[in-house]
Amino acid sequence: xxxLFEKTIKTTPIYQGKVIDLxxxxxxxxxxxxxxxxxxxxxxxxxxxxxxxxxxxxxxxxYRKALDKVIVEIPAGKLERGEEPDAAARRELEEETGYxxxxxxxxxxxxxxxxxADELIHLYECADLEKGQGAxxxxxxxxxxxxTLEEAEQMIRDQTIYDAxxxxxxxxxxxxxxxxx
Amino acid sequence: xxxLFEKTIKTTPIYQGKVIDLxxxxxxxxxxxxxxxxxxxxxxxxxxxxxxxxxxxxxxxxYRKALDKVIVEIPAGKLERGEEPDAAARRELEEETGYxxxxxxxxxxxxxxxxxADELIHLYECADLEKGQGAxxxxxxxxxxxxTLEEAEQMIRDQTIYDAxxxxxxxxxxxxxxxxx
Numbered sequence: 001x002x003x004l005f006e007k008t009i010k011t012t013p014i015y016q017g018k019v020i021d022l023x024x025x026x027x028x029x030x031x032x033x034x035x036x037x038x039x040x041x042x043x044x045x046x047x048x049x050x051x052x053x054x055x056x057x058x059x060x061x062x063y064r065k066a067l068d069k070v071i072v073e074i075p076a077g078k079l080e081r082g083e084e085p086d087a088a089a090r091r092e093l094e095e096e097t098g099y100x101x102x103x104x105x106x107x108x109x110x111x112x113x114x115x116x117a118d119e120l121i122h123l124y125e126c127a128d129l130e131k132g133q134g135a136x137x138x139x140x141x142x143x144x145x146x147x148t149l150e151e152a153e154q155m156i157r158d159q160t161i162y163d164a165x166x167x168x169x170x171x172x173x174x175x176x177x178x179x180x181x
Numbered sequence: 182x183x184x185l186f187e188k189t190i191k192t193t194p195i196y197q198g199k200v201i202d203l204x205x206x207x208x209x210x211x212x213x214x215x216x217x218x219x220x221x222x223x224x225x226x227x228x229x230x231x232x233x234x235x236x237x238x239x240x241x242x243x244y245r246k247a248l249d250k251v252i253v254e255i256p257a258g259k260l261e262r263g264e265e266p267d268a269a270a271r272r273e274l275e276e277e278t279g280y281x282x283x284x285x286x287x288x289x290x291x292x293x294x295x296x297x298a299d300e301l302i303h304l305y306e307c308a309d310l311e312k313g314q315g316a317x318x319x320x321x322x323x324x325x326x327x328x329t330l331e332e333a334e335q336m337i338r339d340q341t342i343y344d345a346x347x348x349x350x351x352x353x354x355x356x357x358x359x360x361x362x
Binding site: 001003004005006008014015017018019020022024025027029030031036037038039040042045061062063064065066067070071073076078108109110111112113114115116117118119121141142143156159162163164165166167168171172174175178179 | 195199212221
């Protein structure tokens with residue numbers, strides 16, 4: 001697939017942040033022309049589709065500074081340095097919702113914005129939730145909601161749910177539901 | 182929902198690029214503490230779920246510099262300045278695949294990475310594709326594939342399809358298929 005590849009001539013670091021780094025790569029395109037690629041480096045993240053014993057979906061409502069908006073999402077968070085994705089999924093679920101479960105089931109991983117970022121999200125399903133012992137993380141500012149599949153679908157229509165991983169998770173839940181009937 | 186909001190104290194522009202800009206905002210958290218938010222500004226994008234008259238899904242295989250990988254995605258591209266999403270969807274479909282269609286149907290919009298970026302993707306379904314008149318865009322380096330739903334599902338399992346919007350689109354197609362039977 002050499003007719004698709006770009007060759008890196010030079011990498012220029014622009015910014016090293018707490019969550020992301022930015023670099024600009026000078027590249028040679030497959031036709032020999034030169035171009036530049038703006039690339040955001042991200043440590044990767046996990047997201048969890050948590051289902052209560054009553055079959056409800058647990059969601060978090062939070063403010064997202066990048067959007068200047070409050071939206072509702074499945075619990076998620078970035079990987080700590082050296083942390084395994086399944087450990088991160090258990091940690092984020094409990095920190096954000098107070099729930100825990102032994103039944104953690106890996107579903108899928110996907111890049112969120114392959115055009116400019118390398119963020120990879122690992123998505124897990126977590127069933128038969130139990131209330132954990134710990135207090136919620138004091139540095140997380142969020143509300144925990146428990147909704148039915150129908151309520152989640154309505155939240156997609158009215159843009160209360162407004163992000164890719166959560167829309168994927170709701171559709172996944174719907175597919176399981178349809179498969180069951 | 183004042184218990185969720187962050188107040189901006191200062192915005193520091195870091196980089197203005199061809200595709201993205203980076204800024205760092207100093208904020209006051211709901212508990213009064215100070216923090217910083219690294220924010221990527223993006224013009225927004227469209228993606229298209231194109232279905233041929235034979236019911237096949239049209240995909241593009243392309244190299245993504247941010248990942249240093251070739252992956253397979255639904256056709257997509259960023260909005261040009263002042264461009265309406267449905268016009269962008271028609272343009273990107275034809276530039277990337279050579280197909281066009283009068284039947285453009287809006288499905289959903291979602292943020293891809295609300296933790297650090299404001300990229301919003303508008304997703305359209307496009308049925309009954311016709312071969313367009315124009316040549317493929319000479320600046321696009323990609324292969325066009327036509328696959329069945331089953332083949333697309335296999336491509337998700339083996340990580341040939343490895344991005345959120347495409348995984349969502351394949352699941353959407355599956356839900357329609359399940360609904361039909």
